[in-house]
Amino acid sequence: MNTPNAFHLLLKQVREEHGMTQVDAAKNLKIARQTYLDLEYGKTLPRLDILIAISALFNKSVAYFTGERPSLDSFDTMELLEELQHRHVKKAPNIADAMPHL
Structure with missing residues (x-):
């Protein structure tokens, strides 16, 4: 875990x-x-069982609270979806062009 301060603020x-x-x-x-x-005032850090319970209660990963990896919470979901759709459309061939003309 990074520091007690980081955990208690999260x-x-x-x-x-x-x-x-x-x-x-x-x-x-x-x-x-x-x-x-x-825990919330940064006086102590949670035991593993409490950390798991906290993660489940707030629907966050244990990694979110330990600072092991960034959270996607700050990303705009619609913006990410649009970017993925744009990339997919760019790479996907047009099925009509691939069909032999009868």
């Missing part, structure tokens, strides 16, 4: 994005409120 951000209070998050994770507060 944890707070995703909790707020999900409209949860700290108490809600602690209850969903089945941990004590103080344990959750310690």
